[in-house]
Each structure stands twice: as structure tokens, then as C-alpha cells.
Amino acid sequence: MNEMTTIERIQTGDELERCPFPIPIGWFAVALSDELKPGELRNLHVFGREWVLFRGEDGKAGLADPYCPHLGAHLGHGGEVVGNTIRCPFHHWEFDAEGWCKKIPYAKVMPGIARKKPVLKTLPIEERYGAVFAWYHPNGDEPSFPLPDAPELEADGYVPVRRGQWNIGTMIQEIGENGVDNAHLKFLHKAPIIPPVEARPDGHKFHTNIGQGYIVGESHGPGIAIQRFNNQGVTMLMFAMSTPIDTEMTLTRMAFTFLDHPEGSKERGIAEHLYQHSIGAADGEDSAGFESVDLIVWDNKKYRPQPLLCDGDGPILMWRKWFSQFYAEPVKP
Numbered sequence: 001m002n003e004m005t006t007i008e009r010i011q012t013g014d015e016l017e018r019c020p021f022p023i024p025i026g027w028f029a030v031a032l033s034d035e036l037k038p039g040e041l042r043n044l045h046v047f048g049r050e051w052v053l054f055r056g057e058d059g060k061a062g063l064a065d066p067y068c069p070h071l072g073a074h075l076g077h078g079g080e081v082v083g084n085t086i087r088c089p090f091h092h093w094e095f096d097a098e099g100w101c102k103k104i105p106y107a108k109v110m111p112g113i114a115r116k117k118p119v120l121k122t123l124p125i126e127e128r129y130g131a132v133f134a135w136y137h138p139n140g141d142e143p144s145f146p147l148p149d150a151p152e153l154e155a156d157g158y159v160p161v162r163r164g165q166w167n168i169g170t171m172i173q174e175i176g177e178n179g180v181d182n183a184h185l186k187f188l189h190k191a192p193i194i195p196p197v198e199a200r201p202d203g204h205k206f207h208t209n210i211g212q213g214y215i216v217g218e219s220h221g222p223g224i225a226i227q228r229f230n231n232q233g234v235t236m237l238m239f240a241m242s243t244p245i246d247t248e249m250t251l252t253r254m255a256f257t258f259l260d261h262p263e264g265s266k267e268r269g270i271a272e273h274l275y276q277h278s279i280g281a282a283d284g285e286d287s288a289g290f291e292s293v294d295l296i297v298w299d300n301k302k303y304r305p306q307p308l309l310c311d312g313d314g315p316i317l318m319w320r321k322w323f324s325q326f327y328a329e330p331v332k333p
């Protein structure tokens, strides 16, 4: 019996916070690549605060604190991309994607600190799979793990990537917990049985296998979850990118693809069905996808730090323990 089932008093809803955790550490998609052309900038609200996202003429994207280190003007209101830098509207200081001040048009000498280090806070950026990823760490620490490999998104022979995005009214830990909660698959999603689940933490990765190979998943930190749906030798990739807007709101973007089997073939039919089924467009066939049912739960639930679990539940506490490594401050179990 695990310790969580020995609790003596069940907390009421009044005592629970919806989302009691800080923004987790990890790689998070902050935009799709085609939303940001060279020379463009956008104001963004992610990680519970404001940022300005821009792309230099060299194609390199930057995500910066929007408040200018000079006198605090907002770079996203009146600022412009000039060459490979973002230029503040107030006195035209220019900063590159790493936050170095590259130009002060009226200074004879660059201030000492600006010659030694970046003066504008920026986040490390990597661009891959058609998305701009930022590394978030509340203390500004450097990336501690890489972006995952998802060969289907880069190889030839796959159907053009299909995308979707959803605003989900909860934190990522709660969304990801679905991947180990096999009991809800029968009762919420109406699967014919409770499929078995295997789960294995592995450093910054977490592996799951639901229904003996039907859904094989790997999370790479909090922000990226790859799931492969398999049926009769056909595989459909779901690449989910979840980004904390703040501590209670998540934007989940998904990319789907599968091998480009000929139209009309049996394999094509199976792959299309796996795709439709995964998002909920094939409701009423064998079970409901996340869009039609999970969102109702996620948008309205509260987090129970001490859940009342039963012996048929999946490895919920294993998931929570794994996820806790992505909070910079220790959190209560």
C-alpha cells in the first residue's frame, strides 16, 4: 500500500488550490516558425510574464524581456527589427537575440557592463520541427537536456504535418498525468476496457506504453510529449508541445503525421483513423479523443496533493515524482 492511501483526512475542495505549482523548467514552444518572418516582432505572454519575440534578417529568433535596459521602454510597442537586432523605440539602442547591446547611436563609448555581457535578458532558443522553442528556467540556468528526436517530422515520405492547438485551463503536470491514468480511458474516453499501462522514468524522459503497444509515449521534460499510436503495423505520430501561459493556463500545440501510404490503401485508412481518433473526431467508434472529453475535466478540476487512490489506478504518483524534478524550488508531494 502506498503512503498516499494512508491519509486520514480528505481535504475538501475549499482547501485545494487549482494549480499550486510554479512554472516548470524545460524547452517550450513559443511560436510556430511560420508565424514569425524575418524582420517581425510579436508581444507574447508566456511563463507568467511578458516577452518580445523577434526574428532578425539572418533568420535567427530571439525571445527577450521587453523592458529596455536603458530607461525601460517596451521593445514590443514601437520597437523594430533592424538587421539582426531589435531596436528600442525610445533612443534606438539595439540588442541581438542573445541580449548583447550592439549599438547606441549617440554614445561615444559603450557602457562598461554592456561590453562584458548581455544586458537584455533573453532565453536560449532552438528552432526545429516547425516551432521556435525557448528554454525556461526561473534562475536563468542553461539547458540541462536536449530537444528530442522525432524523425517522422524531418524525413521524406510522410504526409504533410497536420496541426492543432488548444488552450487548456490547467498546468502541464495535470495534463501529462493523463498518460499514466489508464482507468480514465475506460470511463471518460469510453474505451471498451481499462488498457494496461507500463511507465518508466528515465532522467528527463518518461516512457509509457498503454495497451501493450497501442500508444507508446515519451515525455521530454514538461514541454514536449511524443506519442505513437500503433495499429496493425501502422504508426501515427502525435508530437505535443505544451507551453505554460501562466501557472493555470497551458497552450498545447500538436503536430501529427504518418507514412504517406497510397490513398485508398488499407494502411492509409488505419493511419487516418488513428489520427481522427486521437483528437476526438472519430467519437462514438471505439472511444473518444482528448478534445471531446479531457478538456472538460482539465478546465474545471483542482489538484489534489494527496489523492485518494485505489488499487486499480495507474502509476500516478510515479508520474508526479518524476515531474517534480522540473520545479526549481522543492514542492510539497
Ligand code: FES
Binding pocket: 068, 069, 070, 071, 072, 073, 088, 089, 090, 091, 092, 093
Ligand atoms: S529606453 Fe530603450 S533606448 Fe532608451
Ligand SMILES: [Fe+2]
Binding pocket: 178, 184, 189, 290, 294
Ligand atoms: Fe484522457
